[in-house]
Amino acid sequence: MTDQLAIALAQINPTVGDVPGNADRVRAARRRAAELGADLVLCTELCISGYPPEDLVLKPSFQEACMAAVRTLAAETADGGPALLVGSPWVENGTLHNAVLLLDGGSIASTRFKVDLPNYGVFDEKRVFVPGPMPGPIAFRGVRLGVPICEDIWTSAVVECLEETGAEILLVPNGSPFEADKTDVRINLAVARVTETGLPLAYVNQVGGQDELVFDGASFVVNADRSLAAQLPAFRECVVLTRWRRQGEGWRCYDAPIVETPEGLEAIYETMVLGLRDYVNKNRFPGVLIGLSGGIDSAITAAVAVDALGSDRVRCVMMPSPYTSQSSLDDAAAAAEALGVMYDTINIGPAMEAFRTMLGGVFEGRAEDTTEENIQARSRGLTLMAMSNKFGAMVLSTGNKSEMSVGYATLYGDMCGGYNVLKDVYKTTVFALSDWRNRSWRDGFLGPKGRVIPQNIIDKPPSAELKPDQKDQDTLPPYDALDDILQGLIEGEQSIEQIAARGHEAATVQRIWRMVDIAEYKRRQAPPGVKITRRAFGRDRRYPITNGYRGSV
Known part of the structure; x- marks a missing residue:
């Protein structure tokens, strides 16, 4: 024996x-x-x-x-x-x-x-x-x-x-x-x-x-x-x-050995790094392209990309419009410098003007609205995809789970890309991960130690900068409240009444419920991204696009 x-x-x-x-x-x-x-x-x-x-x-x-x-x-x-x-x-x-x-x-x-x-x-x-x-x-x-x-x-x-x-x-x-x-x-x-x-x-x-x-x-x-x-x-x-x-x-x-395993933010960040590294390498892309806006989502996406692939395989592009603030220009440049990536600036103003002239006849007599805002986002998407075609690098989209939940994204614009490391990461977690990465570095990361996301990017109010003085909170609840509602709707499958009982106005919960439902057609066209939560969009959550159920207040 x-x-x-x-x-x-x-x-x-x-x-x-x-x-x-x-x-x-x-x-x-x-x-x-x-x-x-x-x-x-x-x-x-x-x-x-x-x-x-x-x-x-x-x-x-x-x-x-x-x-x-x-x-x-x-x-x-x-x-x-x-x-x-x-x-x-x-x-x-x-x-x-x-x-x-x-x-x-x-x-x-x-x-x-x-x-x-x-x-x-x-x-x-x-x-x-x-x-x-x-x-x-x-x-x-x-x-x-x-x-x-x-x-x-x-x-x-x-x-x-x-x-x-x-x-x-x-x-x-x-x-x-x-x-x-x-x-x-x-x-x-x-x-x-x-x-x-x-x-x-x-x-x-x-x-x-x-x-x-x-x-x-x-x-x-x-x-x-x-x-x-x-x-x-x-x-x-x-x-x-x-x-x-x-x-x-x-x-x-x-x-046998016993080693400590990462938890919390560290585990999430490591998952994002490994997921992106293997997606790029196993599909044999030479590198990635990122539209670097000066905002927190694109900044942490760039940090993950450099940690996964090295700075020599990451190229960032700032694409300012007339509504881009000097702060965003400065912050994007600072983030690119901290990460050591190739950095380009391409002004999309001429593209916006070209579309305004091209569409002027059919739009005559109608006021500007989200149509013109989306033209900006699509001009940026077109620019990134052109560079991807020319140089072979894959575009990373940068929308987070909070935005993708409520449709705060533009089809064929900022949703352009082949992969998204933030697809299953709520905005409040994006902030926490950015702070964690500035304080932390792990063996296997290919990026630099120390602060890689400028503090001003973390501190300033989020904005798409598609019109003057625009802020995300103009149309959305504060992100801590929004993310709590979304987690109840998506991970918890809770009713409006159950979520409202946690301290939210029922009308706000119902409005967010409706925004999640009507954005389903966008999410069906979104690139794949790293699964983090129990209920990621995609194979984890299969909802009908045509959906008449509205819940109740």
């Missing part, structure tokens, strides 16, 4: 669809694990295909590519090195499964299928996979390993079955995306399963950005006594060895 086991946790960053590259990442993790003396390498969920593969996994040619890569990896384990537990799409008896496979001794030694397929929020696994049967443990060198897959531990049924059929250790591959405060949720779920079964549990989570999702890693081990035995870094690829020893009738992890 084996009394000791060395298990490497491979917290890797796969790319959806890059089957050869993902297999090479597994190979590299296995080589590192062999150097550390591992018997077994636990990889992440669907690491061969990348997670989530969405409808790509329905292509038979893609399924076969994934399975062929697994077979090749299995043959390589004949070298006597560590065994592998890898996740991959797998077809058996004509049905497609989310699988984990034990590769050992040159062959596929065991296969298990995910039972509980999530079908909520950003997850659509029932759309593409067939659930597997209740699993039994996998025999590995005298140890019975239970291998529930991600959602299988969110309820008790699968792990209860594994415990009843003799599992001794639970090894859980995951593809669990970041949400604010989710680390505690994962730990608490793991502790619940450990408490129910009396079995220790190792949880390995992938890391990296995939479109709107960011996977934060932060893998961990919980012993049978519910103590934390290992904690891996967040937002970093790593291969970490954990050593296990049989004690009486059970197993205990006794030699």
Whole structure:
């Protein structure tokens, strides 16, 4: 009977669809694990295909590519090195499964299928996979390993079955995306399963950005006594060895690192950096373009971009109109200088005049209104997209979640872009993040230490500067009140009465409700952006554009 086991946790960053590259990442993790003396390498969920593969996994040619890569990896384990537990799409008896496979001794030694397929929020696994049967443990060198897959531990049924059929250790591959405060949720779920079964549990989570999702890693081990035995870094690829020893009738992890994981604003900022870095790099853009207005949204977007990509891959453009204040010109220049980015100034006044002349005939007799304001925003969007076409860099849009909620944005104007790091960040959090970044810097950031967002940008009242003396608060409630209402409407799905009971005027809540509803058509055309909250716009929240429901006062 084996009394000791060395298990490497491979917290890797796969790319959806890059089957050869993902297999090479597994190979590299296995080589590192062999150097550390591992018997077994636990990889992440669907690491061969990348997670989530969405409808790509329905292509038979893609399924076969994934399975062929697994077979090749299995043959390589004949070298006597560590065994592998890898996740991959797998077809058996004509049905497609989310699988984990034990590769050992040159062959596929065991296969298990995910039972509980999530079908909520950003997850659509029932759309593409067939659930597997209740699993039994996998025999590995005298140890019975239970291998529930991600959602299988969110309820008790699968792990209860594994415990009843003799599992001794639970090894859980995951593809669990970041949400604010989710680390505690994962730990608490793991502790619940450990408490129910009396079995220790190792949880390995992938890391990296995939479109709107960011996977934060932060893998961990919980012993049978519910103590934390290992904690891996967040937002970093790593291969970490954990050593296990049989004690009486059970197993205990006794030699593994425990590192501190970021929380709060730090975790949100790290998520934005990683999400943007992987979106740009995995899609092979040379860099990014940002319209730098002198306001806080574009300033923090530029800071995130430089931290993610380096100043040499970020180009900022100030596009003043006759309504742009000298303060904004000065602040934008100061922000660009602090970040060390390439900085251009392109006056959009001639474009505004050209549109005024071009449209003068059809607009004759009508007063200026938001139409002319939107022409300014669209002139800026056109300028940025022209530069993107010419130089190849991707435009970053800079609207925050508060603005996108109420439609305080211009289609084909400031909404132009390929990605938005602030898409799921409320305005009050934008202010807090800006202050945090000025005081903080972390290993892995490519931008400078110290203050990168001028204090005047943080202190001055927000304004779109599309007409004289314009302020956001002319048409919106103060942002602390607005964001509280929006969180009630969006994350909380609360009624007007429930939100008003928190101290808001019911008429104001109903007005904001209506603004959120009528802006749905804009959000459908918005670029993707980093998911931060439990209810991000996009796949998390699917509301009809044509919608007659108004609530009640």
